[in-house]
Amino acid sequence: MPPIVLYLYVNVKYAPQAQRHEFEDTMFELSQDHEDLRALVRDFAEREVAPNIAKWDAAAYFPTDLVPKMGDLGLFGLVVPEELGGTAGEGGSDFTSLCVAIEELGRVDQSIGITLSAGVGLGINPILTYGNDEQKQRFLPDLVAGRALAGFGLTEPDGGSDAAASRTRATLEGDEWVINGSKAFITNSGTEITSVVTVTARTGTNADGSPQLSAILIPAGTPGLTVEPAYHKLGWHVSDTHGLSFDNCRVPAANLLGEPGQGFKQFLKTLDDGRIAISALALGCARACLELATDHAKTRVAFGRPIGANQGVSFQLADVEVMVEASRALTYKAAWLKDEHQAGRRSVGEVKQAAAVAKLYSTEAAVAATRIATQVFGGNGFMEEYPVARFYRDAKILEIGEGTSEIQRMVIARGLGLPA
């Protein structure tokens, strides 16, 4: 397959940072390495995930054994530099590679896609970006190999969108942090192989009265940490999600991740990357819907001809094709900007805006695509034997997790310079 070349005429008028690229022509393309990785992950997903997924989904079973297999492929190391066991760097893999892998897993199953996306974006990324050498050496080798998973606990029962309003507190007593409070909906936090959860907590008050947030590493099994029973979810049945509660949970002072009081800034940046990854996951969902529904429209016969011969059906599929193309362009543009930013060539503001734009569009498109695909399947689309039913249930969370659609619109509007 020739490399996919995306020609985009990007009009980045509103990059909020000083550096603006007005009416600039940008061309980016996926490399042969990206396409080889795509072929590898597609093959893996079709052989290891597809035959089992209906069974896993019905049982809400988290396939622990699949994680080290994904580790063997190198998927958890795509954004991790070589010295820490990954392949990222000049001539190696990059953030775009990770998006390709998430898209291909997500095309077969969304839960498996989010397991990788959260495993890297929320699990590995904060430790990699803000951890000191000791913290990296302690946690990253197992996380990169897929022998362990990590979670990121930001959302609380009382609120996720307004993340700064955290009620979970951490106080320094001697050389220990004492944590009290709770977190809600934390992905990968309760698997058999979860090694650590990064948790944001109030560690004081800023001069302006706002809460000072810090991020703290809480290893699995720490006394005072309770992993609540798994949620009963509409979708993402195969993904691991738990509430966490902290009752005088004590960890060494050295478990602080990054600078004290920088927790808020740190997670906002973590979320920017996560949003691009969710966009890739949504792209995988929309592609699956397009492929499944198009095949069905060609073969299902009603009134003596394939249902796809009716414009009422075919025009809807044409719309899904447009959604897929647009999601792809926005996702990989954002991923490319992120890689360019990493290389010091683009500003963080450009990444932030592109990430919110991609996440907003791709996730809403994915939900629309699942609605169309189930409709094209008719009654079968409502049956769990048909993957479109699973995609229909799985898609909704895309518009909620890692910042709701409303939050994306807030971020984008702010990027336009509108009053916050």
Added chain:
Amino acid sequence: MNIVVCVKYVPDAQAERTFDSSDNTTDRANVDGLLSELDEYAVEEALQIVEAGEGEVTVLTVGPASAADAIKKSLQMGAHRGVHVDDDAIHGSDAIATSLVLAEAIKKIGADNPVDLVVTGMASTDGAMGVVPTMLAERLGLPAVTLASELEVDGGSATIRRDGDTSTQSITATLPALVSVTDQINEPRYPSFKGIMAAKKKPVEHWSLADLGVDASQVGLDAAWTRVETFTARPPRSQGEIVNDEGDGGQKLAAFLGEHKFV
């Protein structure tokens, strides 16, 4: 241990496969191709042998330009180097001609560093004749131990387990030898991203028939001992017979099965 694995690039068995109507050969242009899944077992087995000891795995393919993908995948899995024999004259070759080209290529590979073991899959997923391994062994004058479900290479010999319908055989051949393996022998690995990166730096040689000293008249469609005269698509599956259960469903089913000699 110097091992050569013969791999074939085939049309994806999942896709709709057909013939090229101009010369009744397999249509390779309009279907995505891949490394024959049955050959993945051969590559895996060779890799396990050299990983347990030492040595080098060379993957060899005979096929058009697109067949480079079969070599690439094998290199991504961990093979050390590739040889691609590509020549327009080869198009349409039958098993006899294919085995000739493979044999000459293996001789050339072994010219500097003698080949200890040739490993192949049990058959290709497209032609599925399963005769190339033995033809190749015959041309190379090697003992052929085929359909191995287990392989042990030890000093100067190779021992296989071959599962038959009524017995399980253990067969030993002295090296150098040719072994064909079944899909029971191992669990082929997936490449990794590291493997993808490493494969780009591995050497692949491209040889023509002239490089092998094979005359074009010995291969290709015109030299083939058999040719496909006509082909007809298999008729679409018919509706089947619906048995209505009016209290005698079991008897009707038994009668149906008996009538068609299923029981």
